[in-house]
Every structure is written in C-alpha cells, then in structure tokens.
Amino acid sequence: DAKTTQPTSMDCAEGRAANLPCNHSTISGNEYVYWYRQIHSQGPQYIIHGLKNNETNEMASLIITEDRKSSTLILPHATLRDTAVYYCIVRATSGTYKYIFGTGTRLKVLA
Amino acid sequence: EAQVTQNPRYLITVTGKKLTVTCSQNMNHEYMSWYRQDPGLGLRQIYYSMNVEVTDKGDVPEGYKVSRKEKRNFPLILESPSPNQTSLYFCASSSDPWAFMNTEAFFGQGTRLTVV
Numbered sequence: 001d002a003k004t005t006q007p008t009s010m011d012c013a014e015g016r017a018a019n020l021p022c023n024h025s026t027i028s029g030n031e032y033v034y035w036y037r038q039i040h041s042q043g044p045q046y047i048i049h050g051l052k053n054n055e056t057n058e059m060a061s062l063i064i065t066e067d068r069k070s071s072t073l074i075l076p077h078a079t080l081r082d083t084a085v086y087y088c089i090v091r092a093t094s095g096t097y098k099y100i101f102g103t104g105t106r107l108k109v110l111a
Numbered sequence: 112e113a114q115v116t117q118n119p120r121y122l123i124t125v126t127g128k129k130l131t132v133t134c135s136q137n138m139n140h141e142y143m144s145w146y147r148q149d150p151g152l153g154l155r156q157i158y159y160s161m162n163v164e165v166t167d168k169g170d171v172p173e174g175y176k177v178s179r180k181e182k183r184n185f186p187l188i189l190e191s192p193s194p195n196q197t198s199l200y201f202c203a204s205s206s207d208p209w210a211f212m213n214t215e216a217f218f219g220q221g222t223r224l225t226v227v
Contacts, residue, residue, distance in 0.1 A: 097159055
C-alpha cells in the first residue's frame with residue numbers, strides 16, 4: 001500500500017506563509033494527492049488536491065515535485081483559525097477505494 | 112443543507128454489549144465510508160460502501176460490521192465491543208468514489224465511543 005510521511009508538528013507566525021511537506025514516494029503515476037485538515041476533533045475538511053501540476057485555490061497552494069514523491073501545502077497568510085491537523089492523503093493501492101490518511105501535521109499558528 | 116449526520120455523538124458502553132452507530136446523508140451519495148481516529152494513528156478506514164448492498168473492508172475492519180440497505184444510511188455495528196474499540200469515529204460520503212477526496216467528500220461530526 002502507498003504511504004505518506006509528514007512532520008508531527010509545526011509552528012507558524014500569524015500572517016506568514018505556512019509550508020507543510022509530505023512525502024509520498026510510493027504513490028503510483030496516476031494517483032492524486034489530497035490535502036484535508038481537521039480542526040479540533042471535527043470532521044476533516046477538504047483543502048486541495050493535485051496530480052502533477054501545481055494547484056491553487058482560495059484556501060491554499062499545492063506544489064508537487066516533478067518526480068511526484070513529495071508535495072508541499074502552502075497556506076500563504078496563515079491565521080489563527082488555520083491552527084489544525086493537516087493530512088496528506090493518497091489512495092492505498094491504485095484502483096481501490098481505500099485511502100490512507102496517515103498521522104498528519106499539527107500546525108499551530110502563533111499570534 | 113447538505114450534511115452527514117452521525118448518532119450518537121457520545122456513547123459510553125460496557126464490554127460485549129452490542130451497539131450501532133448510525134450515519135445518514137441527504138445528498139443521494141453512492142459512496143460512504145467509516146473511519147476511526149486514535150491518538151498517534153491518524154484516521155484509519157474501517158469499511159466502505161460503493162452503493163446499496165455493496166460493501167468492502169478498509170484497513171481495520173476487525174470487530175465491526177456494516178450494512179447498506181438503502182443509499183442514505185450506512186450504520187456501523189459493533190457486535191461485541193471491546194475496550195480497544197474506544198475511539199473517535201467518522202462517517203463520510205461522496206457522490207463519486209473515484210473523486211471521494213475532492214470537494215464532494217463530506218464528513219460527519221464524529222462519534223466518541225468509550226467501551227469500559
């Protein structure tokens with residue numbers, strides 16, 4: 001099965017960019033990388049997803065390396081409300097409906 | 112309002128007493144899934160369902176059962192709960208199983224289960 005590796009925790013100053021890395025070296029060529037976040041113990045919320053090219057939406061940017069073995073989620077101007085656990089997610093095995101969340105990165109935005 | 116509703120939100124039970132956690136979605140989604148979340152382990156998939164009467168095991172199915180008799184409901188059944196099933200449980204749904212993790216994926220608010 002595919003696997004993701006993320007740092008356990010990170011701090012970021014309010015107003016600065018938060019860069020959250022993820023290693024997914026076992027991902028197959030046609031599988032997306034997804035990012036979700038979880039605030040406190042609420043249900044996870046979608047942030048962004050991508051395949052090969054960099055992606056940007058109103059919440060964040062996603063930078064995927066050319067070899068697709070890693071990616072970085074960028075929150076351009078972090079606010080206190082961005083304090084959460086961020087999950088990098090991939091499909092367990094190509095062609096299945098099983099997804100691997102991993103343990104996530106606990107981001108703390110500091111005032 | 113589009114939503115996934117889980118009940119109960121909190122439950123304390125005793126070892127061996129059968130229980131059911133309900134999950135209902137109002138979006139006519141085909142794909143539904145159950146996860147458990149434990150400290151240090153993140154979210155792990157228990158079971159998922161592609162459509163009515165179609166279910167399959169996730170990563171940690173032992174000790175759990177599910178059923179999908181109608182599209183909107185996907186209950187999680189613990190026939191004989193044990194303390195190691197104490198966890199935070201999430202139900203999720205999506206209209207497209209291949210696009211499960213994109214903007215169409217909705218998660219419930221969670222059920223915190225304690226088995227003593």
